[in-house]
Ligand SMILES: [Ca+2]
């Protein structure tokens with residue numbers, strides 16, 4: 357049976373064109389080790405917006421030296437250019453439709469990274485986000501938004517940096 361995971365525009369810690377037809381969620385796979393060495397657990401995450409501050413991301417995980425991979429489908433609400441913006445400690449890389457839009461796989465303290473990609477309306481794109489925390493603080497926030505206001509939206513919410 358084919359299981360589809362749908363990410364809607366509202367799912368990822370941002371305000372964006374609202375689509376409510378599906379349940380938004382990402383499959384999060386949680387590992388000990390900074391390069392996906394030992395899988396600890398899987399769960400569904402509604403957004404990527406975490407600041408662990410020396411807490412464990414999940415039971416059985418370490419405070420430092422862990423990695424997480426999120427996968428799902430991204431539905432573009434309108435055709436156009438989209439910007440993905442991350443704040444991270446430590447490293448992140450993001451693929452949309454197989455294209456790498458953020459590549460910052462290194463040690464960072466509140467590092468901010470972004471990348472843009474053209475997406476077509478009403479089309480599902482594979483989303484893959486990989487993240488690792490080395491020592492101490494672990495943090496990841498990932499947002500996405502169109503760079504032009506969607507016609508059906510009352511406000512343009514793409515006012516994040
Ligand atoms: Ca750091």
Ligand SMILES: [Ca+2]
Pocket residue numbers: 445446489490491492493494
């Ligand atoms: Ca860290």
